[in-house]
Amino acid sequence: CRKEVHRRQKVVVSNALLDAPLIRACQSEMREHQCVTNPQDSDKQLSLINLLLCLEDRIKKGNQIKDECRREMLAHRRMLMSDYAVSPEITSKCKNEMIQHCHTLYRQGASGTIDQRGGRMIHCLFNAARRESNFSRECLFNIKSLVRAVDPGSDIRADPLLETACRSVIDTLCAKIKPGDSNIIMCLLDNIKNTRMTEDCEDRLMEVAYFMARDWRLTPKLIRTCQKNLIDLCKLPESWSMNNNMTDVQLGQYLGCLYQKKQQLSDNCRIELKRIMSIRTKAIGLMPEVEDNCMADLALCKNPEIKGEVRELQMT
Template sequence: MGDIKNLECGRLDDENEAIPHEPGAVVSCLSQKYTKLSSHCRKEIFRLAEMQSDDYHLDRALYYACRDDRERLCAQVSSGNGRVYRYLYDQKFNSMMSSACRKEVHRRQSLVVADVRTDVPLTRACRNEMLEHKCIIDPVEGDQKSSLVKLLLCLEDTLKRGYHIQDECRREMLVHRRMLMSDYELSPELQSECKMEMVQYCPSLFQQGVSGTIDQRGGRMIHCLLAAARKEKAFGKRCLSVVNSLVRAVDPGSDIRADPLLETACRPVIDTLCPRMKSGDSNVILCLLDNLKNSRMTEDCEDRLMEVAFFLARDWRLTPRLLRTCRNNLESFCQLPKDWSMNQDISGLQVGMYLGCLYQQRQQLDKECRSELKRIMHIRTQSIGLMPEIEDNCLTDLATCKNPEIKGE
């Protein structure tokens, strides 16, 4: 009762009918303020959320807030196994969703980010992979990475090392990657480490609280930070580290659908220039980068693409085909550590070191690796911004160029 009273999360006078009371309101309030709860109360709130995660009817606050939205937006979706939650997640920034429902959906998502065990459909689908590869998902106080980000990075590690991940687990990963990339307010580490950058570089988008308009989220704030990191040399290192971690967890290079804003901006271009590629194909991003100079490339798609590509170019782990075809060569010729991990930060210098090593050893590389390296180097020459080993070390000299941002110059 102490947390309920201290956090003003409910009425304790049940006999006073004049005080309004909504189903699930107390639990909803407590879960919104989970960071301020006593450890015992927090444990119970997370445990309750875990029990509710299969069927949205069990989350009374969300159920009552979203009844009409469910009928309006996803009446065809049957309840069970978290299906209604998933659809509501995807419709969160639909202008037809009520603000009350959006608030409850956001609350639900925040709990999942903080402790991934509150999403049973996800942990059930990925249980075998989590056990086999010893994914640690327990929330750790003071840890910059959230429980969900740690799980996604662990599973991405598994994929990139060539291990098989079941289709159902992959689908769940995609749901949660899209979720993270759509709303900066779901990443506590972004809010704490990047507040100054958001205020300085994205003032029109920055607004605290879930009361912000749809246009302020939907991935726009995150892409604004990506753009600022690319263009502003004063961009904070701690914020950059958090943004890097988020991009690694979401990994839009392996599946453009993980970044809803990028996918929406580039969908017409993909349908025109990359029509034969299936949804989820890791080659979609490379196809778009290959066509940067094409007259059918739109400005909006190019801008969003370059914001993401800036980070992909700074981390060879985010280039699926290069990693898949060149891993053995990286280990044998370039001393790539056997224990490399998606959880590790990597500098632009290290990116250049590994790619430079592959280029120097190109005559000895496997045929597939050599072909992919040539392709990647060609894409990187499309823009100085995609060549960190040049941009980061030659900034002063680049300033003397007439127009260093001209593609191909």
């Protein structure tokens, strides 16, 4: 039974059009927002990741998505994060990384052990992408696509391992935020150094935050409040998309532009930008410009807290 479910999941990930409940729930949104197959594709397939990215585009640009469709999207995001083996791009493009950096999990096979179904292989790859300089571009490209499609920053429930690891912290420090709210993950990041933060939650959180810190599109409230400013002041094309593979430099330039023009921003955008910048000061791993360029110098710092962070980031 498990093998058949696994086989079915792999089929759906390759071609979401074969998932009747998903298509039934989201058909009006797919039609309205042209989430269709590529007309040049003779196979007429629509990958699950591309469908989720298309629908997520609509949400981030202020369009309405029915609750039924949102529920199906969440279920499929959880599926993608729960078992790496259902994603053909991950299994093929990240094989070397799994063997090299996640060998214990990889040796267990791709049939779906408890650890793999819980998302540990995906998070292991997240961690390796963050720490390993020899992480391949092909694997990183597909990992980034997966993160954008799953978008755990918009709803932590999309990442079962992260949600489980942080449940006690959420119940303690973020209890007033309703389930599914994008503010939950921001609350966790804001409390990254709180004494009630657990080690397991912090580790899983920083693995996801590595990608969020490098792509402002993964910070929902920033997009909602600053999208007009990004277009008007920073020349962000109105056709921007979650499916566009912008470089880290390009993404950083837009955020830098907002900061440089902070006096011209709308009040809501300025408040949210200030909050994001404040959260980034909580840990070196939340500051891409520092983490990517200054690790060797930071390793010389005598401050025990900084040395501890650097040591954690340098661990293999």
